[in-house]
Every structure is written in C-alpha cells, then in structure tokens.
Amino acid sequence: MMERQIDSDIRELKELILTMGGCVEKAIEEATQALILREPKRFALVFEQEAKINELHIRVDDTCVRIIAKQGPLAADLRWVIASIKINTDLERMGDQAVNIAHNGARYLTEPPLKPLIDLPRMAQQVREMVRGCLDAFVRKDLALAEQVISKDDVVDGYKNEIFDELRNYMIKDPLSVERALNLILIARNLERLGDHSTNIAEDVIYALTGRDIRHGHVSLDQIHAELHSHTQGKKVTP
C-alpha cells in the first residue's frame, strides 16, 4: 500500500520536533548539571543547543505551513499539525529558559556555594522527567503518559514553594546570602516554567489524540476516559 503524502509529511514533522526536543533536553541537562557540579564551562553548551533549537523552530513552522497549504489536512491530521505549531512554540521558549538558567547559574557560581543547593537538584530531576515524558507521549501517541506529565506539575510547584521559603529565610538571616539566594530563586522560577511548558505540550498531545481541549477545565480527563471507554464498546458519543 502506498503511503499517503500527508503521512510522510507528518512523519517528517515529528522527526523535526523530536530532534528539537532532544536539543531542549540536552540544554536543560547541561544548564542544571553545570550548576549542580559547579562546572561553569558547561554553560557554553547550553548556548550551542539554543542556536540549534532556534534554527529548528523556524524549520518546524515552515513545515507546518507547507503541510497545511499543500495537503489541506483534515480531522486528526490537522490536529497534529496545529498541535505541532504550539509544541514548537513551547520548545523554543524552553530553550530560552535553559539559557536563563545558564545566566542565573553563571552568576551564582561566581561566589562560594550557599550551604546546600536545597531541593533544587531534585526539582530539576522532576522537571527533566516531565520534559522527557511529554516528548515520549508525543512520539508514542501515549495518552496515559501525557496525563502523568500533567499530574507531576503539582510536585514541581511544591518543590518551588519549599525552595522559595527556605531561600527567603537565608536572605533574612544573612545579608551576604541575598545575591546568591536570589539567583537560586530565579533558577527555581525557570525550572517551574519548564514544567509549565511540559504541561502545555502534554495538553497539546491530548488534544491531538482526542480532539478534546482539557485546558481551563473545559473537559476533564475523566470525561475523556468515559468517552474513550464507551467508544470501545461501540456506543455513540456526542462530542
């Protein structure tokens, strides 16, 4: 059976996005490891990845526009292309956040360490799992995994709040810690935003898979499950 042109176009689009996602993962890894291991030279690798991400950002957009104009995709195909446009935007901004971590981290590393890095390495680990999870959900069309990513966002926010509280206390107790604590607070913010972007991507994957928009409580995941379930039983579902 001949492959449809639209299928090979969408496969190409997916490969571009996965390459871009790989660069984003690498950028976050270098930024956080440079900070944790106190190896400022590694920050340079973040900027290398960002340049690649920006190049891919433009290629993905061009590819999406070309597919819509040339193939006139419908239904599920169109949803994947629209989701790709949005995922592309999030990935590009995730590259920016990795760069922000590199900037804030480079400033932090000019001074001796604040006692421990608190929960920051653990928060970074959670965020990296969210990033990996939303990309895997995208490539495998895995609804359950996309949902897992979304549920992790609260864990990341919890870490951020704890880190904020602890660093605020440092600053109150010791004026000499203000500069460093502030840099770490900004890094916790950057990580939180990376988690938010991963959540956005997971939501776009769910939209592409189901045609349902779960943002703003418009449809709940429970509703989607109920519908998918009744679909498999051959019942008709009103959207």
Added chain:
Amino acid sequence: MMERQIDSDIRELKELILTMGGCVEKAIEEATQALILREPKRFALVFEQEAKINELHIRVDDTCVRIIAKQGPLAADLRWVIASIKINTDLERMGDQAVNIAHNGARYLTEPPLKPLIDLPRMAQQVREMVRGCLDAFVRKDLALAEQVISKDDVVDGYKNEIFDELRNYMIKDPLSVERALNLILIARNLERLGDHSTNIAEDVIYALTGRDIRHGHVSLDQIHAELHSHTQGKKVTP
C-alpha cells in the same frame, strides 16, 4: 461584490482576538493599579478577566481549526490564521501573568509599603503601551507599529534590571524588607514577561503581514524594508 467566506471568517477571528486582547489589557490594568493605589479589592477583577480570557482562548482555537478545515486558506490568509493561533497562546499566558501579579501584589499589600514603588509604575506603563501597541498593530495591519513594540522591549528590560538592583540592595541592608522586596522582584519579572509576550505578538503580526520570520535574526527588519521598498517600485524580489 460578494464578500468571500474566508474574509468574513477572518474578520470574526480578528474580533474574537481583539475582545480577548481587551480582557488582557483590563486584567493588567487592574493588577497594576491595585498594586500602585494599594487597593487589594481590585485584584478580584483580574480573576474575572482571566475567566473570560480562558473562555475566548478555546473559542479562538476552535475558530482557527474550523477556518483551516473548511476554507483551506492559502498564502496571506493562511498566515493570518497561523499567526492567530500563536497570538491566542500568548494572550492566554498574558492573562496568567496578570494573575501572577495579582497573587504577588496581594502578598505585598499585606505589609506597609517599601519606601517608594521605585520604577515599577513606570515599567508597568511601558508594558501596557507594548500590549496596546501589539494589539493595534494586529488590527490595523501596521508594520511600523509592530516594530515600535519590539524596540520597546529593551526599555522594559532596562527598567527590570534597575528595579532588581535597587531591591537587592534593600534586601541586603534591611532583612525586614526581604519579603516585600522579593514580591516586587517577582512582579517585575511578571511585567517583563508581559513585554516578551507583546514582542512575540508583534513578531507574529510582522510574519502575517510580510511572510517573513524575523525571530532569531533569521531576517532583519532592514531586509524587510528593503524588500517592501523594492516591491513598491515594481521590482521582483526573491524571497
């Protein structure tokens, strides 16, 4: 002459986005004025606007998908629809930033004021001009205005850096100021991000108008001007 269906669809789309933009402007106005005038009750109005923004966010996305599926837009029409998808995302996140300002502002107002609000009101004013500017550029298809918005982003970043420096000094000198200074730093960050989103929207308007992607220095504004100029002289331009 009959209006084309695509023209009336795109007009409807524009009106939705403008309504949404109006809600975003109102949310930012209420959030910043509540802070500046110390009227915490006004923060509730921010949440009201956010609910409307979230509702419109879904409607705009639905409208874009419907136009692409039903009308198969090409060239400039397709660029406006793609730009609308992206602008929609930015506007929704601007609503989130207004809500963040409300949260941080509400915490700030539980204590007596830190001497002056420093340059924060001026920064807020600049950001509100950027927001208004990018929406006006969108509705009027005004390339020059979109460029003005982008050029203001440096001014906003400059304010943010000054505010950061000043607040950092407060925190070092007076431990009692840490909590409040930190809230103001986060608000300056929220305002900075509102400026970033306005820049993104202005870039999307330029893309829709010219078909050129000015992000990441892919094409410079000077190049676009040179091309538009040679177009008006009837010369052929290779894209």
